[in-house]
Amino acid sequence: MFIIRYKNIFFAISGILVLLAITAMVYKGFNVGIDFTGGSMTEVSYTNARPDIAKLEADLKDKFPGSHMQIAGEKDLIVRTRDLTDKEHTDLVQALSDNNTSPLTEKQFSSIGPTIGKELRSRAWAAILTVLLGIVLFIAFAFRKVSEPISSWKYGLITMISLTHDIIIPAGIFAYLGYEVNSLFVVGLLSILGISVHDKIVVFDRIRENLRLRVGATFGETVGKSLEQTFARSINTSLTILIVLGALWYLGPDSTRDFSMLLFTGVAIGTYSSVFFAAPLTVLAERFQTQPKKGKK
Amino acid sequence: MVKQRIFASFILIVGLAVGYFIYASEPGISGAIQPLGSSYLSKFKFKLGLDLSGGTHLTYRADVSKVAQAEVGNSMDALRDVIERRVNLFGVSEPLVQLESGGFAGNEQRLIVELPGITDVSQAVAMIGQTPLLEFKTERPAGPEKDSIAKAIEDYQKAKTAGQEPPFSPLLFQDPNYISTELTGRYLKKATLEFDSQTGEPKVGLQFDKEGSDLFAKITKENVGKTVAIYLDNSPISAPVVREEITSGQAQISGGFTPVEAKTLVGRLNSGALPVPIELISTQSIGAPLGEKALGGGVKAGLMGLIAVALFLVLWYRLPGFIAVLALAVYVVIMLAIFKLIPVTLTAAGIAGFILSVGMAVDANILVAERTKEELRNGRNVNDAIREGFSRAWPSIRDSNISSMITGVILYWFGTSLVQGFALTFILGVLISMFSAITVTRTFLFSLGVTAKNSLTSFIFSSGFHKQ
Secondary structure, three states, rough: HHHHOOHHHHHHHHHHHHHHHHHHHHHHHHHOOOHHHEEEEEEEEOOOOOOOHHHHHHHHHHOOOOEEEEEEEEOOOEEEEEOHHHHHHHHHHHOOOOOOOHHHHEEEEEEEHHHHHHHHHHHHHHHHHHHHHHHHHHHHHHHHOOOOOOOOOHHHHHHHHHHHHHHHHHHHHHHHHHHHHHHHHHHHHHHHHHHHHHHHHHHHHHHHHHHOOOOOOOOOHHHHHHHHHHHHHHHHHHHHHHHHHHHHHHHHHHHHHHHHHHHHHHHHHHHHHHHHHHHHHHHHHHHHHHOOOOOOO | HHHHHHHHHHHHHHHHHHHHHHHHHHHHOOOOOOOOOOOHHHHHEEEEEEHOOOEEEEEEEEOOOOHHHHHHHHHHHHHHHHHHEEEEEEEOOEOOOOOOOOOOOEEEEEEEEEEOOOHHHHOOOOOOOOOOOOOEEEOOOOOHHHHHHHHHHHHHHHHOOOOOOOOOHHHHHOOOEEEEEEEEEHHHEEEEEEEEOOOOEEEEEEEEEHHHHHHHHHHHHHHOOEEEEEEEEEEEEEEEEEEOOOOOEEEEEEEOHHHHHHHHHHHHHHOOOOOOOEEEEEEEEEEEHHHHHHHHHHHHHHHHHHHHHHHHHHHHHHHHHHHHHHHHHHHHHHHHHHHOOOOOOEOOHHHHHHHHHHHEEEEEEHHHHHHHHHHHHHHOOHEEEHHHHHHHHHHHHHHHHHHHHHHHHHHHHOOOOOHHHHHHHHHHHHHHHHHHHHHHHHHHHHHOOOOOHHHHHHHHHHHOOOOO
16 A cells, blocks of 8 residues: 555655644634634624724723734724723723714624633633543543553544644634634534544544455555555545535634634544655554664664 | 435335435524524524624623622623523523633633624623622721831832832732622612702612521621621722611612713612723624625535535545435535534534545545445445445545544533634534444445446446556
């Protein structure tokens, strides 16, 4: 199987992608949404023409320091500030309407206190780490009868490594594009974990079965054979998921658009990594085990 | 095989019935045509979240620091009841008032208020927040504690008048003269407007409930000859001297009110004095047009996604693909019916979770179809190949779905309401899709009863574009 033979090339591709993603995260940083930082977001739509933004900005500068404006559509305006009390919110809308000279309707408003933001952030981390751990433990359990040639916890560990790979890359793309990181982003990452572990289990399950049936002379050959057999399923399943996600991306509501993009890339990367990264890793793990002194060759 | 066919027809009939239920209970889609039973069924309409229907979501933090640990639950329940009464007064349809424990150790008590259709945040906040907080306090006994509070306040004022940075101390928030008692507006049965028979001064008469009367009796008994201060929204209004123990549970506030002030106060007290102070910590409001647009987008995306997946399955997997589409249709109607019956509040994130689950539900079908094809290639007849395909695909279907359940449950566990909406549809999706893939697909495939092996059967059971 070519994938096993050229596995170092695929490891290199994955390594480069992960590095690029981390670089994007470190250098560009995440555009963290108000869910996680606390703050407010007001979206208004002007009935007539949108007033001069520079003037509005100057008006807001004293009262709402650190506010940030962003135009949207033809007549809409999104303003971000620190979290606001009810009174401040009324003042803000008043200021945006230029003291009622530019009539507007408020499309949405959210204000989130800093404690809630902090709490959501820590909960998000806890959820991601718990899901990863839960999956590893489950896989180690599900493959407990498979101990030859590599033990079941190694399947768990390999799954965790490749799952981390699967969420780091889309997260890096998010950072690069400057999309907003909010609760939905975390939901997206967790769903990627959920979908992509499906793929890994299907491939590992086939390896498990083929080991029992003694398909292939070496472990590498068994893995290669298993990949060949599950290849069509991997592609077709992720194709159906990509179809629905594509529909959600193009036709779905604005609020879940970035989310579908995240999932779309995540599912694609997840399928890629099941076949080209996780499975070859099992072969690598076996090499390390049987020839510990010589290293990877 | 006869049994399989009967069962297959049964599934189809039930599927159609459930489909009809969904259609008839949604006046939005059936439109002017009134399907049979729609007037009854319309109470099973989809429950839409605020982000789809428009409305306001408010989160309050309740300050329970002054409430005894054991009493926190009761006070919070009382708080919810009061706010509920307030909200109902304003005639919002289907408001939601619920309690939540937040914070890192779950020690922060919160109150969530959802007001569908109300997008004017100021109006909403005003309607909830202006409830008065009524407290009864007794004299603080002389001692070092009293002195230190008084000193802290004195220091603060001195520094302030001198134009210096005033020293901060938590003692500043305390009253040097009075300490809180357990008696608050929570125990109020009703308030009435009264006028003093001699001076004609307006007064507010208070009647406590049973528990409040006992507390009031105890307080008055212990404080004969001393003052008991009545605080409203943290400021003292009056501090009458107690002459004797009062067991009737009646009290009066005379704080130099104008008749109008007294009347508003009575109204506010009657609609409920807050048992604990609350503070607004987060607000979210979404205009109805934005919600409608999001809903339309979600429905359109779901439909187009489904059609595209169905086309792909039929074109690629032929007969098993067609069966998978039927199983998928059964899956979709069951899920929608569950959304209506539980009911699950649908949000944009929830719809996304559902659409995603449609994609994932197909996975089991693809696994089985691929496996069946392999067995056919190994020379088995169709029926045996299907049987073998199922039993071989089962371990991976089982294991992958269990791991999805783990993800879903953890999501639900850690999630905020937004995440939980997604997690719930996701968990339901995994469960129902296992059922539809195993039971429905299996029954349909076996009820076909194809045992022959010829070019036609091998064509309709194989896939892709390659030659046989």
